[in-house]
Amino acid sequence: MTVLSNPHRRLTLSALTLALAALCMTPALAAPPVDASKISPEVTLKLIDLLVAKGVMTREQADDLIAEASASAASKPATAVAAQPAYQTAPGAVVVPYIPEVVRQQIKDELRAEVTQQAKSEGWAAPNALPEWTQRISVYGDLRARAEDVLNDGENYNDFPNFGVLNAGSGYDVNDPLSNPLPTVNTTKNRGRMRMRARLGVHAQIADWVEADLRMATGSDRSPVSTNQTLGAGGNLSKYSLWLDRAYLRLKPTDWLTADIGRAPNPFWTSELLFDTDLGFDGVAVKTEFDLGSDFHPYVNLGAFPIFNTDFDFGSTQRADKASSRDKWLYGVQAGADWKFSDDVKLKFGLGYFLFDHINGERSSPCIAPTSKDVCDTDLSRPQFQQFGNTMFAIRDIVPASGAPDGPQLQYFGYASEFGVANLHAALEIASFDPVKIVIEADVVKNLKYDAKRIQALGPLNNFKPNIEPLQHDGGDSGYYVNLLVGQPKIAKAWDWNASIGYKRLESDAVPDAFTDSDFHLGGTNARGFIVGGSLGLARNTWLGLRWLSANEVTGAPYSVDVVQLDLSTEF
Structure with a gap:
């Protein structure tokens, strides 16, 4: 998650939500299975607030993600959203939908591909990017x-x-x-x-x-x-x-x-x-x-x-x-x-x-x-x-x-x-x-x-x-x-x-x-x-x-x- 600390390495909001749901939560906390594409905005916002509370990202970075999501949503035509099933939970509890293992693996692969492509285009994660001969030459004086x-x-x-x-x-x-x-x-x-x-x-x-x-x-x-x-x-x-x-x-x-x-x-x-x-x-x-x-x-x-x-x-x-x-x-x-x-x-x-x-x-x-x-x-x-x-x-x-x-x-x-x-x-x-x-x-x-x-x-x-x-x-x-x-x-x-x-x-x-x-x-x-x-x-x-x-x-x-x-x- 260190890529979140650099604004030039920011991931999309959807990729962030899916990654957190797939990698940070365990099935033991899960509710009945639902379609991953139907995660409510409220859940996403709560996840972002949790990241801020845990120190994974700053409030400024969180606000930037929310602003990007709002701008993206405003530019797309409204679509009908199926009613979400209601779950009875204790007051203050966070409900995280269950995501099957095959979906979690697919999300990880897609996330890895996205990060790798971004790293190559921006040149921030290529430790051997310089030609080999430069590593054999030193300057002194x-x-x-x-x-x-x-x-x-x-x-x-x-x-x-x-x-x-x-x-x-x-x-x-x-x-x-x-x-x-x-x-x-x-x-x-x-x-x-x-x-x-x-x-x-x-x-x-x-x-x-x-x-x-x-x-x-x-x-x-x-x-x-x-x-x-x-x-x-x-x-x-x-x-x-x-x-x-x-x-x-x-x-x-x-x-x-x-x-x-x-x-x-x-x-x-x-x-x-x-x-x-x-x-x-x-x-x-x-x-x-x-x-x-x-x-x-x-x-x-x-x-x-x-x-x-x-x-x-x-x-x-x-x-x-x-x-x-x-x-x-x-x-x-x-x-x-x-x-x-x-x-x-x-x-x-x-x-x-x-x-x-x-x-x-x-x-x-x-x-x-x-x-x-x-x-x-x-x-x-x-x-x-x-x-x-x-x-x-x-x-x-x-x-x-x-x-x-x-x-x-x-x-x-x-x-x-x-x-x-x-x-x-x-x-x-x-x-x-x-x-x-x-x-x-x-x-x-x-x-x-x-x-x-x-x-x-x-x-x-x-x-x-x-x-x-x-x-x-x-x-x-x-x-x-x-x-x-x-x-x-x-x-x-x-x-x-x-x-x-x-x-x-x-x-x-x-x-x-x-x-x-x-x-x-x-x-x-x-x-x-x-x-x-x-x-x-x-x-x-x-x-x-x-x-x-x-x-x-x-x-x-x-x-x-x-x-x-x-x-x-x-x-x-």
């Missing part, structure tokens, strides 16, 4: 608005070369620095900006073991470590770009084996000491997780990812043939486990090794004073993207052009160190004070391919011991991060909260500066300092966050910067 202040120390050194800008251009003329000023990093002037991050994804379950995922994201540029869009950066309220941030197939042939192919999320369990959380991984990753039927669940992850692929037609105008490929790859492997000691205590840890193949710079063979259109044989060894902190050196071995010793000599710069990074990451979660949790996290990295003597021989251009002549390189190969969080690690509803404090130290050549945290020390390596923050839930999956990142240089000229971020975030 998140949005973050940020107010950010960058506060530089007034005592900072103001002449750090901006190697990223130099390498992205046509080269720096080392023979004429006056007419071609060296671009430098802003380390002295404060900045305030509003930023936004918006991401929208679609996930499709293709088959039981095949999934696909696509995600678009904002971003001011092609940076691999940031999807932030600075508001007003384009000027004149111009629109913003969207980038393809995720595009991968996930194959899961068994419960313990997963393979991602394409541009996928980080397959390794790492902190931002090594990889920024916005970083995507192009390539192939295989993840295994074993359920041993206990509280100890080991896992092994591995992958191969192209960092840079040589342009198909890359070559030099100084040679008739094309240059050989110099592709760059990241190979990674990590093993670890989730270990639940008790209902309140669990530990997760992972030990990994990450080889960045051919990412370091190489000195070229003698190259005759190249112009902006010329290519030397190791030009591709320069970084295609970098932040700040790694030790750099000049990669072109420039030979002055014959008869023009003072002509342009355009130079590029590469990483002085090779990178093979060992990583140990662990987190201990204590839930003894549920819903408040305590999470202690620690992360350590060490570049096993760091060679201080080799770097010194290449002629480094930065990261020197301060105030010492002659210049002596003072880089490092290690880093660590510790953090304490109290509260709910993930904010899910209003008044969920957390607070955290951490300390980070990352030496100049511990990891490639291109892929590490883009916020601490404004991105890159050669930084140390504190990170303090907290979050408060405002509604379901909506929270307010505040962070203060205070960082100084580890070595070299002074460079201290504080970053304050106020975030309003939501996800769906």
Whole structure:
């Protein structure tokens, strides 16, 4: 009878009367049999009043039924009504004529057919009306608005070369620095900006073991470590770009084996000491997780990812043939486990090794004073993207052009160190004070391919011991991060909260500066300092966050910067 509660699902008065008589009453209450078509209007009205009294329908719905019946009766010619037999009943008794079982079944069939037809025409009772494929596709996303202040120390050194800008251009003329000023990093002037991050994804379950995922994201540029869009950066309220941030197939042939192919999320369990959380991984990753039927669940992850692929037609105008490929790859492997000691205590840890193949710079063979259109044989060894902190050196071995010793000599710069990074990451979660949790996290990295003597021989251009002549390189190969969080690690509803404090130290050549945290020390390596923050839930999956990142240089000229971020975030 729930169909009566919706005016768009109203049945006819005759069908209602017959249904009530057939389904609600029993033969035990019946009087002598009569023709069902001769039920008096008074009986119908009493039945409707009984429905109202029992709460099956409202008085408004009852009045609508009566009005419809009256209008229908007025539009039809009057017919003779046979006199109804009189029955002697006790005062106040309700008399319901008896209806045979075969008639009751016919009424039910007719009523069912009428309801089904009405449901199909109005679309209110078809739970699988949508196409089957729509049930295998889900949409997800998140949005973050940020107010950010960058506060530089007034005592900072103001002449750090901006190697990223130099390498992205046509080269720096080392023979004429006056007419071609060296671009430098802003380390002295404060900045305030509003930023936004918006991401929208679609996930499709293709088959039981095949999934696909696509995600678009904002971003001011092609940076691999940031999807932030600075508001007003384009000027004149111009629109913003969207980038393809995720595009991968996930194959899961068994419960313990997963393979991602394409541009996928980080397959390794790492902190931002090594990889920024916005970083995507192009390539192939295989993840295994074993359920041993206990509280100890080991896992092994591995992958191969192209960092840079040589342009198909890359070559030099100084040679008739094309240059050989110099592709760059990241190979990674990590093993670890989730270990639940008790209902309140669990530990997760992972030990990994990450080889960045051919990412370091190489000195070229003698190259005759190249112009902006010329290519030397190791030009591709320069970084295609970098932040700040790694030790750099000049990669072109420039030979002055014959008869023009003072002509342009355009130079590029590469990483002085090779990178093979060992990583140990662990987190201990204590839930003894549920819903408040305590999470202690620690992360350590060490570049096993760091060679201080080799770097010194290449002629480094930065990261020197301060105030010492002659210049002596003072880089490092290690880093660590510790953090304490109290509260709910993930904010899910209003008044969920957390607070955290951490300390980070990352030496100049511990990891490639291109892929590490883009916020601490404004991105890159050669930084140390504190990170303090907290979050408060405002509604379901909506929270307010505040962070203060205070960082100084580890070595070299002074460079201290504080970053304050106020975030309003939501996800769906």
